[in-house]
Amino acid sequence: MSHLHEQVIALLAEERGLSVSEIDLNSRLLEDLGMDGDDAVEFFDLYEKRFAVDLKPLWGHWRKHFGPEGLGWSDYRFNLAAFACICCMAAGLYWTTLPPWVTPVAGLALITTFGLGWRSERKNKPHVSLTAAHLIEAAVTKRWPLDYSVG
Numbered sequence: 001m002s003h004l005h006e007q008v009i010a011l012l013a014e015e016r017g018l019s020v021s022e023i024d025l026n027s028r029l030l031e032d033l034g035m036d037g038d039d040a041v042e043f044f045d046l047y048e049k050r051f052a053v054d055l056k057p058l059w060g061h062w063r064k065h066f067g068p069e070g071l072g073w074s075d076y077r078f079n080l081a082a083f084a085c086i087c088c089m090a091a092g093l094y095w096t097t098l099p100p101w102v103t104p105v106a107g108l109a110l111i112t113t114f115g116l117g118w119r120s121e122r123k124n125k126p127h128v129s130l131t132a133a134h135l136i137e138a139a140v141t142k143r144w145p146l147d148y149s150v151g
Helices: 003-016 037-051 056-060 073-094 102-123 132-141
Strands: none
Touching: 003 037, 003 132, 037 132
């Protein structure tokens, strides 16, 4: 194992709070290591500086690999559903003339409307897995190894 290989794996382990033994060449950043959103941006900023890799192609195709920074519209929509559910429960307590089944039914309807849309949007997001091997190859060659012009 090369010194560069060890450095990349050590950085991944440090940033994800894992031991080096938990990461191998096939470890996928999003699926296996849970790297997404702000965490991924921060990691790649550090990685780019530490290993002097040109990541312009990756930054230009970021959404193929990771979700957006911070909360996206989908996340706000899901939080809105939870807030509306709480409002329905509060209304049910305030207006005692409502039948007792109204509050849970309204809450379920809101969660279904907003929540299922949020889940399906997440599932249908375009995704290309990145692995520790991609990072090691890029650190060795000093350029991003994926060619986005194909397929």
